[in-house]
Amino acid sequence: MLAVMAAGNGGPGLETAVPLPDDVALVVGAFLPGQTAALLGDPAGERLLPYSAAGPAKDGTPAPSLIAPGLTYAPVPSWEAAGWPGGLAPDEGTSVAVPYVAGTAAVLLELARREGAGAVRPVDVAAILQRTARPLAGVAAVAQGYGVPDAQAAWRLLASGPAPDPGWLIHWFDRGYPYRGVFLRGPEPGVLSLAVHRLRPGTVPGTWRDAPPWAEFPGPLLYPGGGTLAVPVRYDLPPAPGLYDGLVRLAGEDGSARGFLQVFVRPHPIGDDGVVEVRQRVRRGFVQRVFVQVPPYVTHLSLSVSVPGEATVAGGALSAYVYAPGGRLVRRSGDDTGRLIGEPEAPAWTVQVPAPAPGIWEIDVFFHPATAAALEREELDFQVTAVARGVRWEPEEVVLDVPGSGGRRLLQAATLTALGRSLEGRVAGFGFVGEAAPGGPAEERARVEVSPGEPQPYRFDVEEGTALLEVRAGPSPRAGLRPALYLYRVEQGAAVEVGEPQGEGVVTVAAPAPGRYYAVVEVEPSVPTAGLGSGTVTIPLAVRRYADHGQVRILADHVRLAAGQRSRIVATLDVPSAPGAHRGYLVVLDEEGGVLSPLPVTIRRGDPPVTVTAVPTAAGPLAAAGITARVRDGAGGGPREATLLVGGRAYTTFRGEVTLPWDGRSGELRVRVLTREGETVHSLPLPGRGPGPGPETPGAGASVPATTAGPGTGTASPDGQTPGEAPPARALPAKVVAEWLRWR
Known part of the structure; x- marks a missing residue:
């Protein structure tokens, strides 16, 4: 069948x-x-x-x-x-x-x-x-x-003969997970390792065909029957953001063939002022995609599609679609207005998104061929404008690997910037909350199907020790409707309304009592003249819980910033004694108690999840000379598949190894390693190619162990100091506290 x-x-x-x-x-x-x-x-x-x-x-x-x-x-x-x-x-x-x-x-x-x-x-x-x-x-x-x-x-x-067998299985590993194609969003690809397994017996030459100009596949290779060969593919994408994809085929002389899809998305970054403007053209009858990178610190996003004044046409000509990360449709222009974008009287269409999911957002623009404009023009100009508001943390996450015993106290600094808005409030520390996977989400997300006039509940539980609860609903995918949110706690068999509304679709509760809660969502007209319409509406819902065990404290918590202004925040972190990953947060609370942006802070005790060593390699048939990064399990020592980010480029391993570019000079290479467990940052000493190995310069083939760090700072050394790009985390003397406060 x-x-x-x-x-x-x-x-x-x-x-x-x-x-x-x-x-x-x-x-x-x-x-x-x-x-x-x-x-x-x-x-x-x-x-x-x-x-x-x-x-x-x-x-x-x-x-x-x-x-x-x-x-x-x-x-x-x-x-x-x-x-x-x-x-x-x-x-x-x-x-x-x-x-x-x-x-x-x-x-x-x-x-x-x-x-x-x-x-x-x-x-x-x-x-x-x-x-x-x-x-x-x-x-x-x-x-x-x-x-x-x-x-x-x-x-x-x-x-013509017997049906050709595919002949091969091709896999690519991202963060250690196997895929039968490449789909990379965000970082530019460097070298991606493919695992090619030959299904048939006997060694057969194989050739990669239909490769796009920005992908360098190796020439004809011999693929052993029943064996697996690591095939490194080197990429050099064009500089412009956009979608780059292609179907390549691995063909054998015996008639076998296997297709392999590769898809890369390079988004437009949001500028330091919180704004990005993209002007492009779309062909009639076709779709033009625009991708925007939304960082985790954005609390409100505005997306607009417009036709410039000189390009507007009677009756309009464009439809637009907005998709959240993962392909979830947020809004369609036709559903909102029932009109096409580009009329002189209505040249733009705008979507407001509170609490947008971090990641790459997609805005698709379609030029309708059944319009007066399509009879006259083959292409039409349009502009996508994204405006973000929030507070930006630098770094975006702090992970500290702390050796030795617990019970110590560290000092950690981060920079806070008001993005697209002024800010007055305070910074609070929450955590640690016990074991947590580094990089894991700080929130629970769901989708509630709501019919107009029929409120729908969403059930969730709040655990003992929760210090702050925040629930957000919206946006509505239908124009003219906005979500209304009510929060209830079940108490002795009755539902009791709790929480303080913080604006449209947002409720927060300080020190919520543990137990069963219901977020009740309904939709209402956003303007008096709008009707409710019919049919269900899908409303996104986000639930955030923060615990406070007194282990994350802020030295000076009040902030007052104009848009674009920065402030240095200093926190003290009590190192837990138990092994494992311990997660906490620095959270910005505005004057009304609304939660703006959490900064995850993780302290890891015990063995690191992975170790990385560097081995200089000579040029070979499959790779140029470089430095081979070997990723091993921190506990067992076996090879681990991982994605490595070096200089903004992504490299993926096979059997725990990948060759990175290297000019032969000594120094230090900073590598972010992404595995199934999360993310770590490692500093790889580069030995350099001298006349011969010296006492401090390993010769070719010698492995060089890396020091481990997290995205924010690094590994705390036995004396408490933490090397890295961010200000050091160290034991807490009074003089240092005074110096930090002076820097602020």
Whole structure:
């Protein structure tokens, strides 16, 4: 059996394709064929339909894997025929595209049976359809997969001999997790290691084909049968932010082939003033994607899509979609206004997002071909403006590896900047809360389905020792509606309202009593003239809990900052005696008690999760000369897969190793290591290539152990001092406290 499934109509954003069951062989998106476009008088011609969901799938593979016609005409009942020309009504969607692919596969299987083409399995037909598909010009691989099936080409390949076996399994490890494709958001790729496993017996030459110009795959290599080969791929993306993707193929001389999807997203960073403006052009009938990096300290985000005054057109021409990290649709312009963006009277559309999820946000802009502007122009200018407000911590996270006994006290400094707003309030310390995975979330996020006029509850528990509770609801995905939030605690079988409202959709509770709580969410008109409408509305909900065990304290907690102004904050940290990772926070509270931005502070006791050593390497057939970083488990010493960030570039290991660029000079290389357990920062001493190894300069091949640090400061040495870029954490003498306060 060959399972064929629709990708879904949640596009055009990335990661919007529906989750795939394990037994699905093909996932189908929707496009408009050129002949159909000509018949309809569509000036954009052949193109992907904008609602067709995009991938990649959770395992990194293409989703959709193929695209097919997504528009058809079906007979209507006789009693409705008068309302439709010819008695036919249009029907469209990715579900319309599925029968084209499923039917093509069925025809190929039947032909193979009739023509005696050998034992052909349904999975063989799926592989052949992908291998012989025709890519759609101007469409990203992540949105179309291998492209449009070519039934004739598929049959020629199928009839030429035994069905070719894929031959290989290809994996990429990110933070130690295996994927069957590359999907990297944010950091620019440097060298990514692929693990290629040969499924068939016998050594076979293999060649990488269809590689984009910014990806340097090695030349033909011999792949041992039944074995696994590490293949380093070097990347040099263009400097402009945007989406870079491609489907490469590993082909063997024996006819075997395997496709491999690679997707990279380079976002626009938000400036020091909290603003980023991006001006681009979009082709008619196509989607243009804009990506914006939203840091964790942003408490309010405003996103606007506009058409410059000289480009506005009567009736408008654009639709826009806003997606949160992970492909969650936040707002569609058409749902908000029922109009197109770009009219002289309404040239812009704006979305307000309180408490945005940190990560990469996607803004997609579509130029409608069925508009007056599309008849006159092939492209249209537009601008995306992102305005962020919040408080920025530098560093964004503090992780301290503290050897020796507990019971000591450390001094830790961080810089606080008011971003896009003035600030008056205080900084509070919370924690430590016992064992915690470094880098783990400080909040619980959920989505509540609310029908107008029918409030919906969300249940959660508050543990003993919680010092501060904050609950946020919103934004509403529908214009004209805003969330209303009420917080209740169950007390002796009755619900008692608690908390202080801190603005639209925000409630905080100081020293909440432990027990069962309900956040009740409803929607109400944001303006008196707006109606509630019908249907459910999905409201995002965030719950933050902070514990206070008196181990994180602020020396001078009051802050008063103008927009853009900075202040140095100093905290004392009591080192817990128990081993493990202990998590606390520095939290900014405004005058009304609202929580603005938490700074995670983690103290780790005991063995570090991983160790890193550096080994100089000579040039070889697969890599240039460099320094090989070896990542090992901190407890057992075995190889650990990890993602390494060096100079803003990402490098991934295979079997715990990856070669980093090195010019041969001595010094120190700072490496951020991301594993399943979290993140650490290591300083790798670089020995340099001298005339020979000296007493302090290891020769080639000698391993150099790294010192371990966290993102904020580093490893506390036995005397309490902490080397690193941030001010040192050290034992707390009175003179040092006075000096820190003077620096503030």
